[in-house]
Amino acid sequence: MDDTHSNMEDNMPILYIGHHETKRAMPVSEELVQHAQDLGYDMLTSPITNAHFHSRVLSLLNSYNQAITEAALPSDAQPLPLIPALQSADTDLGPSDSISQLITFTSSWIDLSSPDPVIAYLSRQVLNLEIAYAAFCGAITVVVPGPRLSHGANGLAQYARAIKEALATGSYIQLHILMPMDGSDLEEALDDLGDLASFTRAEYQNQRNVGKGRAGLFSSWDAWNTIRSICKYHARLSIALELPRRLPSLALQSRWYSEPIRLLILPASSFLINARGSSVLSKAHQAFIFRAMRLQKAPWLLLADIGPLPGVDDPDLIMSYATGHLSPEAAADAPTPRSSMSPSPTPAEAALMGKNARKKSNNNDPTPHLSYLRYLQRNQPPKTVIERFGGGFQDYLQSPLQPLSDNLESITYEVFEKDPIKYEWYERAIAQALRDWQAQGKPTSSDDGAVVVAVVGAGRGPLVTRALNASKSSGVPVRAYAVEKNPNAYVLLQRHNEQDWQRKVTVVKTDMRAWKGPSLADGSFGKVDILVSELLGSFADNELSPECLDGVQHVLNPDCGISIPASYTAHFTPIATPRLWADISHRSTTVDAGAFEIPWVVMLQQMDFLSIDSHQPALYQSQLSSGGKPNQLNLDPPLRPYIQTAWKFTHPSPPTILAQSSLRRGGSAIGGGGGFTGGDGANEHNARSCSLTFPIQEQGVCHGLAGYFETVLYSGSEGSVELSTNPVTMEQKSKDMISWFPIFFPLKTPMQVPANSEMQISMWRQTDDRKVWYEWLVESFIFVNGERIRLAVSDLHSSKSSGCLM
Known part of the structure; x- marks a missing residue:
């Protein structure tokens, strides 16, 4: 292997892969962890409690129900059942040197969002007992089953409150909420006779109301959004996202990408079977995984229910390490799935999976799924120029430069x-x-x-x-x-x-x-x-290019002088970026109370555009359905955002404009009564404002505005030479340019926006002759019977206190 390829490979993201069994047959001992590592896994999952504890809880519930029935008393006359402290027989988990290699799971049979107060109370007790014990053992990562989406909106607040309690119980625990990507309920536990939900009393049984269509697809994300909002974007709360066999719309994929995903769970049913009978992932799955792996905090992968660890019954068996060096036949993609592909394997496919799994366990590769993921790791699309340059800067907040008041290093x-x-x-x-x-x-x-x-x-x-x-x-x-x-x-x-x-x-x-x-x-x-x-900044004019070039224009040839750049425009669009909002919120309470009034320079990565250009070609989708290797996939945002122009500056400025500015500078009577925001108003010709409307196709949360710019350096007989940071035009105008990161205008309070609504964004560039600052305000509207109804309005944000000094 040549050095160039080796260096490129060293810089590629590493996939950390674990093995998960929903019902693991044996306790996770240190020997089992070592065996899994010998096979090539980085981690194992383990339940916190076992079947003995489950039986104790069910017995307690049965005794409570029996007591109510026999006493013929109202339920409020009987104290709620109280689970005694954990016993040694209730758990196989304990403090050990290998605890850091374990991802622990709380019980899947609880129902924190149950409408039955008894079931909800028992579930909360189970959760807190398990979280407290896991924390005692030194576990860091705990996965909690998400709310039952079959309850609809009912119980979400109750579930979120229980999670908030759990975060306080385990002070160092990282809680990952297990959520389905596509809005379907995770049904495995519901089919278990021991699931607490099956004991819900008749008077509390609500009609299952999982939504259908587009709203139903977003129901899982909407549930997560409710939970993290109630928990105030807690830093130790994140997502374990289960990928379905057929990925949902690109809009929903992009929404999940913007969220704090720490685990991607790949069940056996997510894999397709190629012509050779090997288990592989669709191109859509590959693209989503590769894109997630580029994140500053890339998620871990869990292979779920692909079968038990091979060789566990023979401790002397030496297993080969999963290297990812697959034959071309084994690595070949499966045929492109039809749009009507079922969410689960067909009986024939399931039988083939089992047959292949048994055959391969006796073959040279005991871990075919793991080997396939290692193959994907070795064959990721190469990093772009911007990714290589921006390593470590993704979603890192930086204050804009003050080039006039500060001398740069x-x-x-x-x-x-x-x-x-x-x-x-x-x-x-x-x-x-x-x-x-x-x-x-x-x-x-x-x-x-x-x-x-x-x-x-x-x-x-x-x-x-x-x-x-x-x-x-x-x-x-x-x-x-x-x-x-x-x-x-x-x-x-x-x-x-x-x-x-x-x-x-x-x-x-x-x-x-x-x-x-x-x-x-x-x-x-x-x-x-x-x-x-x-002199341009991330929003074109935010580092006072207009003021500087106006100030030096007196030296320019008045007849045919040229300014390079000749003009520039500022652009913006609403975005969802939970990670950045949480970061700014933390700063506002610990470091800088005015953090939400600062336009931050940031290399935006983990975010989602809320307004999409409906006229874009479906290039990304056609790419996923075409042939080719993984490293040919384009991992740029799959949907083209709707980005609008805020305002424009041209140079040289018209002499009449500068002449009037000169009159105002001295405060003379002919110069008017002074500026609107202070000073003489000599720089008010460089003030700007706009009010733009953005269509919102899918429900979401707006955390702020992403700002970009375009500039015409020169336009002449040979055409125009232009630069752009606008995602829509940068590929065409200045591909691989890395000098400027976007700018982010945050909102103090995230704004919920429904599907098929509008956002109206007003922005002002203000000046008092001593500094320049921005003000921004966001409104949400929806149409009801042809009437435009305002749903919400943000604070009027102002960066005056941190404005750019002239």
């Missing part, structure tokens, strides 16, 4: 300069502008015919180098200036001029707004033909 400049696209595109734009200048015979601002180019806010000088390269490639001579206020970067610019630029550049240390222009021999100041800057 060299490492900050260095991060920007690693972009493989941005500076090449700038060089193209400058070269095109120079060629057009020459072709159009425009007069220059120099005495020798060279085009005067000034890089303002030059930093460490990458754009200066690109401007010199553009001059060389276009054959158009330039006179170059580098203007920078940072005294530390100024030292490096001087060194570059001596060592790299052959003293072809005039380096000027000043704030660009105070620069008077190129110094001439007679002591006066000349003009600049092309102004080049890289």
